[in-house]
Amino acid sequence: MCDPSSDDLSEEEEEARLPEHRGQLSKWTNFFHGWQDRWLVLSKGALSYFKSVDDVQQGCRGAIKIQKNTVIKAHEFDDARFDVAIDDAVFYLRATDSDERKAWLDALNATKKSFTESAYASETSLHRYDSRLSIASTYSQQSSSSVTRTQHLKEKLYEMETYRDLLSKQVDSLQSFFDSCAGIVASNIDETDTSIPFKPKTMTSNDSGSTTPSSQPASPSHRQSVSASSTLAVATAVSKGLVGNVTDFRGEAMTFKATSAGILASLSNCIDMMSKREEQWKRRLETERDRKRKMEEEHKVALVQARKGGIVSSPDYEEGPHSALNDEEFFDAVEVALDHEDQIEKIPHPITNNSDEVSDLEYLTPNRLSEMVEERIQENLRFVYESVDQNWSLVHEDGEMKVYRRDWEESGVVLDPLKAQHTIPGVTARELCQYFFDKDFKKEYDSTIDTVRILEKLNRYTTIYHQIHKRVWPSSQRDTCFVSHMRPVKPHRSIDVNGESHGWMVCNFSIDHDQAPANKYIRCKINIALVAFTIVQPREAGTELTRDDITCKLTYSAHINPGGWAPAAAVRQVSKREAPKFLRKISSLAANSSGGKPIAL
Secondary structure, three states, X not given: OOOHXXXXXXXXXXXXXXXXXXXXXXXXXXXXXXXXXXXEEEEOOEEEEEOOHHHHXXXXXXXXEOOXXXXXXXXXXXXXXXXXXXXXXXXXXXXXXXXXXXXXXXXXXXXXXXXXXXXXXOHHHHXXXXXXXXXXXXXXXXXXXXXXXXXXXXXXXXXXXHXXXXXXXXXXXXXXXXXXXXXXXXXXXXXXXXXXXXXXXXXXXOOOOOEEEEOOOOOHXXXXXXXXXXXXXXXXXXXXXXXXXXXXXXXHHHHHHHHHHHHHHHHHHHHHHHHHHHHHHHHHHHHHHHHHHHHHHHHHXXXXXXXXXXXXXXXXXXXXXXXXXXXXXXXXXXXXXXXXXXXXXXXXXXXXXXXXXXXXXXXXXXXXXXXXXXHHHHHHHHHHHOOOOOOOEEEEEEOOEEEEEOOOEEOOEEOOOEEEEEEEXXXXXXXXXXXXXXXXXXXXXXXXXXXXXXXXEEEOOEEEEEEEEOOOOOOOOEEEEEEEEEEEEOOOOOOOOOOEEEEEEEEEEEOOOOOOOOOOOEEOXXXXXXXXXXXXXXXXXXXXXXXXXXXXXXXXXXXXXXXXXXXXHHHHHHHHHHHHHHHHHHHHHHHHHHOOOOOOO
């Protein structure tokens, strides 16, 4: 039997020889949060992960033991990604580059190789028997009776092994006794044959008259004398101690009989116990087979529903150049997520409008981006004032609302410009642009926004925002960093206005900023303009201006580069759906929040 202490020492020595590696990787968490930075540690044959390096002392969040059946696979297309899997546990990991991935793969494969070749990794050294009191044991109160029955069967087995040992010893003892007796009898017969006096053969005549010699058979008295002499010889040898290992034959015979009876009784008990349990075991086997079959069917159904509803927790089904989802499945999943967001979106909250007039000094206050802002303002105004020609297609129309799109792709990325027109009664252009510009109301008209923060306020009407959008599976999570500028504008001849008019606009365009590096999310590039004019209907002199006398006529333009690898068809379907929804929300927000407030022209 092995010494346990020596086994433990050998195991520790083998663990110390295994490769070690550690570092920060991106780990796929789930379809809600996607890829997240985690601290990975390969040590003593196990790959563990922590939320950060500071949480190492608090214990790992999960681990995979590197064994012979562990699958370590580099991704076929992504140069930085690799997967580690055993049974149903899978770690989807992504390094910063191919060199870092290679270092991890070398360490993992070396660990697996050491595990395979090492005696420490043999089945005998790794075999472990669960205790009924162990946390990892599957023992339960419901299985206590079966455990007891199993113990009874084991006890019967040990009892039968004891009987077998006794029986073997008894057979050896009896065989030795019989061998000694056979030797004595043989020697006694030889001595008896030599002591019989010689008798000549007699001649007998046959029918032909010839004579033949004949031997006289031994008489019964002779045979009895030989048997008696043999028995006497054996008895004499036993009495003189000439027979080795003298055995009490009668006692051995009785013991042999009792042992045999015990074996038969134990066998009978085992047969009875197994016969009683056979039907129950059959029923339990059928029950387990039915459960397995039902679980397999449920798994198939759940997988199909998950793909339809966009709940597949694997990066292979997310947005990417080699996504396992086709264009239709991709859009269906996005649409389901957007519908869910629409159901839980917040109710708009009114704001207090600042109705004081804005002087040229306020919105033209010089700042480090003044020239860039002015260039983008003029660029967007030219685009807004352009007429809609045959290159544009009407994708949505609802009363006064019209949405146009012009197809444009660059390197496989959809860059379709959008232009929308709408009319809102009872709202001024300034009020509408104020809601669109204000940070506190961006989530009210755009339910896809997760967080929005101000990075830098250049002046009262020029602000740099960083906006993170909610992850809509299977698309990757995106963010935008942009300058937002609000100012009054003069009406253009292309704008049909009757009577008094007041124009305002908001221009949002992407920019890089040190406080929002583009490294964690897919950076979305935007160039958006909202140009609105307040149309004041003619009224009698001295009549107070009411909201019934005003109408807001707006034009919304958008150049958006979504980045990433979203299918073109899905991007177009989403923009076709989201643009009208945005216009309805911003219109509703402005109308509901401005009611009862002083009119701000």
